[in-house]
Amino acid sequence: MSHLIATLALKYEDDVVAARQRARQVTRLLEFDERDQTRIGTAVSEVARQVLQSAKGGDVQFLLEGETSPQVLQVCIAERAAVPGKRANRSKTPEPNHARELDRTDAVVAAHRLMDQCRVEWQEGRRSVRLTRILPRRAPVFSPAQLKTLSEQLHDQPPQSPWDEVKQQNQELLRALEELRLRQEELVRVNQELEDTNRGVVALYAELDEKAEHLRRADDMKSRFLSNTSHEFRTPLNSILGISRLLLDRTDGDLTDEQDKQVHYIRKSAEELLETVNDLLDLAKIEAGKIDIIPSEFEVATLFSALRGMLKPLLVSNAVSLVFSDASGLPTLYTDERKVSQILRNFISNALKFTERGTVEVSAASTPDGQAVEFTVTDTGIGITEEDQAIIFEEFTQVDHPLQRGVKGTGLGLPLCRHLAMLLGGSVRVSSRVAQGSIFTATIPIRYAGTEEAGGSVEELLVDSERVPLLIVEDEPETRLLYAKYLRGTPFQPVAAGSIRQAREMLRRQRPAAIVLDVVLPNENSWAWLAELKADERTSGIPIIVATNVEDERKGLALGADAYCMKPLDRTGLLKQLKEVTGHRMPGTPEERPLVLVIDDQEAARYVLRRLLKSGGYGIIEAANGADGLRVAAERQPDLIMLDLAMPGMSGYEVLQRLKGDPRTDWIPVAIVTSQAMSEDQQRLVRDAQVVITKDQLSLGRLMPVMSALGIAKKV
Ligand code: ADP
Helix, strand or coil, X not given: CEEEEEEXXXXXXXXXXXHHHHHHHHHHHCCCCHHHHHHHHHHXXXXXXXXXXXXXXXXXXXXXXXXXXXCEEEEXXXXXXXXXXXXXXXXXXXXXXXXXXXXXXXXXXXXXXXXCEEEEEEECCEEEEEEEEEXXXXXXXXXXXXXXXXXXHHHHCCCCCHHHHHHHHHHHHHHHHHHHHHHHHHHHHHHHHHHHHHHHHHHHHHHHHHHHHHHHHHHHHHHHHHHHHHHHHHHXXXXXXXXXXHHHCCCCCCCCHHXXXXXXXXXXXXXXXXXXXXXXXXXXXXXXXXXXXXXXXXXHHHHHHHHHHHHHHHCCCCCEEEEECCCCCCCCEEECHHHHHHHHHXXXXXXXXXXXXXXXXXXXXXXXXXXXXXXXXXXXXXXXCHHHHCCCCCCCCCCCCHHHHHCCCCCCHHHHHHHHHHHCCCEEEEEEECCCEEEEEEEEECECCCCCCCCCCHHHCCCCCCCEEEEEECCCHHHHHHHHHHCCCCCEEEEEECCHHHHHHHHHHXXXXXXXEECCCCCCCHHHXXXXXXXXCCCCCCCEEEEECCCCHHHHHHCCCCEEEECCCCHHHHHHHHHHHHCCCCCCCCCCCCEEEEECCCHHHHHHHHHHHHHCCCEEEEECCHHHHHHHHHHHCCCEEEECCCCCCCCHHHHHHHHHHCCCCCCCCEEEEECCCCCHHHHHHCCCCCEEEEHHHCCHHHHHHHHHHCCCCCCC
């Protein structure tokens, strides 16, 4: 229902001004604010001008629609009635083309923008434009009575002169300009604020970058510090270990029982300290990304049997039993066996430490997807609270418990396990109940994804038709390279196989003059293959030299090996064996003289070696630095050089390089004696050396097999 508020006829130009004034008056009474009054006035006057121009006349109606909120103002601006001639066409249906024409005029386009709605209609032969605008929220609901009063008021308001209207419009313009200026200022302010904020954000990012760089450097420094101090600690610790070993071996006379006990304590403390230092060093190396993963194929059952042997000494009480469950039927793993073993050793030794009675069970199972093996170590020990379970994988965390005080430990074992498992692409976890026991689990992917399969390819070395092929079955690429070097200048052309599978393939293609066989190839029964070769008449005539770390010469020879030598094999040793088994003539080998040159800057380390070697019946000469060592080596031509790596001035690496580069000394076997755990890079640097001995292993028992493998007979 709509109520008419006011009407106005459009005949002359002045009426356009009057329509504008009327619009403003009506909107003021209907409580539109000033800005809306101007907007509606402008829309009405623009459309009124358009209608007056196109139809030479018309009328304007101001109506209020609706009786409840929201009421709507409607302004209907209609053309004058059509000329009589056109009446014949009068129709109630809109004439689309005509209406669309009006639709596109500037006035209607402007009205669209200024009003809520603007519709061009065709009514009773007349075009009209209907403008709508909802009343402001604060306006009351106007009753018909109020509207009647309102229209009476309007009636009484005299129209303004065009002059007044211009004045009025100027004021409106000024107000609009002022508003625009204020908005512009606001915009500038907001922009400025945005700019400041952006600058702040950029500065914060820069600070964050700097902080991250700081942290990275601090982390780097921590790793370097740990690794350096660990090395620093190792040197004196190794001296303590070496000297206490000399004392315990009674090298310089007998000890009383009490002294023996005391020296044992000294040695045990040093061993414990060395273990901590080694853990720290491992962690530092992992964090610095310097740990090498050496994957190989192995069976879980073999790993379990090695662990069983290693951990038996830890079983101190009869109240606890260590059980390994059946691991047959599990897939063969291809990953770093030593790292997996290290993780499990840590789990098991913890379980044994924290279990007073019951069982520690070690088991393994495939994960449901078959992609990994889950190793679990279950104990019936003291258990760990949920709160502590969350922190024990962090460095230096130990749980306070009476049992804890009686056992040694650093809180580094589990963090190391976690890091190692992650390196292998796996994870560790724990579940536990206090006073009932704990289950530690390590999930290790079956295939280590980091590198390609170990072992050389058959095509690794091209066959040289001038020389006879020699098959080297050896999984360590370094050792294969070493053999290849030894064989330079000999009638033998090395052909390498990294596994028995590859060796079989190779044998199908050619017949070697001999086979050098490593019997501890990971996960391969090389003993069985040896027997098989000797049983097969096609291959039984090929001489086989077993080169191994496993001391079982009787077994080797019984299975048909033609020669048996302990690794590491030096050039002289290898050539001698080859000459014996193949009858080929070899280049001359030096006369054997068991004289050992020790090059080490540390007095204590030289002392330990001197005592050891003397008691072993070797002649010994010493040099306290690299330069002296080189000179003495060339002059005295010793049978073996024992060389320290970390020396001030010329390092052991350089000494080694020079020894091997000098024809007077290049044939002398070199044993690297070091207190450092060597990275893969460092190991590559000392590839020319025949053996690496760590100082904490120095004892006559360990040294002798090395010496005999090097072919250095002792003079007693
Ligand atoms: P630690 O050298 O002290 O053994 P770890 O990092 O290996 O260091 O272990 C951290 C702590 O976690 C241990 O000190 C012990 O409090 C707790 N813990 C580890 N394994 C077990 C377990 N099987 N039962 C109960 N507590 C354990």
